[in-house]
Amino acid sequence: MSAPESSVRALPDIALESHADHAGALDAVGMECIEMPVLVLDGEGRAQRVSARVDAFVDLSSSNARGIHMSRLYLLLERHLAVEPLAPTGLRRLLREFLHSHAELSTRARVRIRFDHLVRRAALASAHSGWRSYPVEVAASLVRENFVAEAGLEITYSSTCPASAALARQLIQQQFAQDFPLAAPLDRDAVLAWLGSSEGIVATPHSQRSSAQLQLRLAEGASFALDAWIDAVESTLRTPVQTAVKREDEQAFALANGQNLMFCEDAARRIQRVLDADPHIVDFRVRAAHHESLHPHDAVALVTKGVAGGYAA
Incomplete structure (x- = not known):
């Protein structure tokens, strides 16, 4: 014998239960x-x-x-x-x-x-x-x-x-001073070529x-x-x-x-x-x-x- 329809629809709600x-x-x-x-x-x-x-x-x-x-x-x-x-x-x-x-x-x-x-x-x-x-x-x-x-x-x-950039610039300056001595004439094309070379830009930040x-x-x-x-x-x-x-x-x-x-x-x-x-x-x-x-x-x-x-x- 099946349960009454009303009891089937009345689903339990356990969330509302109260217990000590x-x-x-x-x-x-x-x-x-x-x-x-x-x-x-x-x-x-x-x-x-x-x-x-x-x-x-x-x-x-x-x-x-x-x-x-x-x-x-x-x-x-x-x-x-x-x-x-x-x-x-x-x-x-x-x-x-x-x-x-x-x-x-x-x-x-x-x-x-x-x-x-x-x-x-x-x-x-x-x-x-x-x-x-x-x-x-x-x-x-x-x-x-x-x-x-x-x-x-x-x-x-x-x-x-910024600190690394300053240190890199210093190394580039030192390399420039070494590759272009003070007593030697400064050639613009030579400097441009140096700036575009890995020998010139010796450090990066x-x-x-x-x-x-x-x-x-x-x-x-x-x-x-x-x-x-x-x-x-x-x-x-x-x-x-x-x-x-x-x-x-x-x-x-x-x-x-x-x-x-x-x-x-x-x-x-x-x-x-x-x-x-x-x-x-x-x-x-x-x-x-x-x-x-x-x-x-x-x-x-x-x-x-x-x-x-x-x-x-």
Whole structure:
């Protein structure tokens, strides 16, 4: 004899069970690394779909409930992130729905979204272009009506050491003095040929791939201006890594590095000035790391905006 239809439909909800063995409030309960498509606006305001990893959490303030409804969080994520471009206003609505769906259980909600942001970059000198991928992390939290939106970016660039450049110039000077004695007449063509030879340029400064990691806290009403932030940082650093490279592009890159010597301290201060001037950023943390070719450890500089109670270096 089959069970009545009503009993089949009434599925058990173990999350609502109360038992002395599992009583107590929890700071956060949810899911990490949810695979989900997300819509992101590019620099021209067009929406592009990217593959993301999403973390979603609420607290469990009800000490008598056994657990939360994780499926509700997942379905809300899918409903919001797959249909509207990523923005702080949308994340605020999403977190409010997190809490509304757990009205008797939770008072705090947060979400974190990680993805790679693709931007097409023109070559320095040739007519070519290519794609650059920038790791991005967007996060938002809601505690009652206190909403906070944050963004993280990583930007790769090239850095040439000023100290190494000075030492290389000194060696070139010494070689010049040796190859062109003071008493001998100076022949312009001979000097030009010497400058173009490996015998003349006996030393070069060391350069390395470097990275700037930014953590940004946004002002009320600000948007995730990913392309604008990337452009601003790359413009102030002046030596972003390249995509499509022909010989003329490589030469232009060598020129940019030679005219733009910098320590990690210089890079951090340049980024600091750019972010300080942005009224949409209320706090920031910058980590400039030069992955040295001279030795196996990195040279690193950290700087924050210095807001009371804000990010710590």
